[in-house]
Amino acid sequence: MKETILNRVPHPVYILGENNEVIKTFHKSNGMARVAQITKSIGEIGGIPITNTVFGKADKLPTHKKGVYYIVSNLVKTALPERVDLLTPSNMVRDDTGMIIGCRSLDL
Numbered sequence: 001m002k003e004t005i006l007n008r009v010p011h012p013v014y015i016l017g018e019n020n021e022v023i024k025t026f027h028k029s030n031g032m033a034r035v036a037q038i039t040k041s042i043g044e045i046g047g048i049p050i051t052n053t054v055f056g057k058a059d060k061l062p063t064h065k066k067g068v069y070y071i072v073s074n075l076v077k078t079a080l081p082e083r084v085d086l087l088t089p090s091n092m093v094r095d096d097t098g099m100i101i102g103c104r105s106l107d108l
Contacts, residue, residue, distance in 0.1 A: 005087065005106070007071045008033040008061065014102030016093050022102065026071055033061040033076045055079060071106065084108075 007013055007026040015024040036056035043050050058079040061070065069085050077086045091104035 001067045003067045003069065005069045005071060008076075009071055009073055013071050013089055013106075015106070016102040016104055020093060020101070031060045031062075033070065033072045034059055035073075035075050035079045 007029050013026040017023045035058045039051045039053040058076045087106040089103040090107035
């Protein structure tokens with residue numbers, strides 16, 4: 001059985017080699033996995049609004065299918081600890097300005 005990886009984050013994911021060459025690109029696919037959130041104002045400190053955010057269920061993620069994996073955010077993966085098919089970008093690579101340009105691996 002051929003294994004498939006689908007991107008469920010809102011941007012391309014670039015897997016980089018040792019010399020920062022792109023060895024694989026996962027373009028964004030239809031449907032992005034999200035986690036519901038509710039943010040409530042709880043006051044302010046020194047004129048800065050202070051809030052509290054509570055995260056709920058993840059959505060827009062297909063049911064598990066053998067051989068199919070999904071690239072998702074850490075937040076989605078954390079919200080669904082029972083899922084064995086969720087991957088997150090790992091070993092991030094940054095450019096000289098500190099911007100993320102890709103990753104070296106995907107974390108299961």
